[in-house]
Amino acid sequence: MVPTDSGPFATLLHAYGRATDTPAHLAALAGADAEARAAALSHLWSAVIHQGTPWTVTPPAAEVIVALVAELPPGRPAVRPRGLPRPAMRPPTAA
Template sequence: MRTGWAAVAEVDWSKLFHAYGMASDTPGHLRALVGDDEAARGAAVDHLWSAVIHQGTPWTVTPPAALVVAGLLPDPRTARPVTAGDGPEDMPLRALLLGFLTEVAEAAQPGVPEEELRAAAHPQGRELDVAALAERMFALEEGDEDDEDGDWDSAEDWDEEVAEAAIAGAVLALRAIAPALVESVAAHLDDRDPHVRHSASQAMAALTEITAPAGSP
């Protein structure tokens, strides 16, 4: 499996969502990571940590965003320091991106059985268009859509089962892309910057939890 923009060429970002809404804004943030605008780089890192992964929870945008981030790691521009949130100012962007991939790997819930995730992602007897439900929910929350017929209530339609289906589907997708992430992360285990080496080793340990064969030590 490829990483970087080539790996997500067919992705319709407008049908994906993160913690705060539909993910049409995510590609712009991903491009800003290696752009020349320092403030935009910081905002892009914040977007990864607060929206794409929110308190350890993955969303439908998380897997493709992780593939793009993995593809950006070799870019020399990721060696630049970046200021984001309350993080240290002298931290290389590459180390922060590897930290994001660590969060991504941990969000893949290695301890949860595959069959349990598949059952949650595809609840029996119920066809769910998660993307459409998410778009409608966010539109109603922002007051951008009228519900004149009174036939749609976000609290009822976007229920716990729908949320679990979205998250379970994201977890399954993260597990599927984990081998590609491993290859990208491994290339930075001997990086000359100690922050990057440390972040790479943490990411590799987290990814190994997903990719190691069952029963291996």
């Protein structure tokens, strides 16, 4: 499910321009290199969701991430670069 070329991503934007670099970062999330995974997460936070703003690349990138999470082997350690905030996870409130 990880895109291997920037083809479709070349028409999409992230915070810093064309998202042609995003497929390589998404592929790094599935790799064994912890530093590359950390750099990929940093790219997601700084470019794909820049200051909480979604870009045109955000939905396709999210689809890839969901597929990657579904394929994770049990016990795979989570990676979080230092300094990145944890997303606020709150239960829905009743209206």
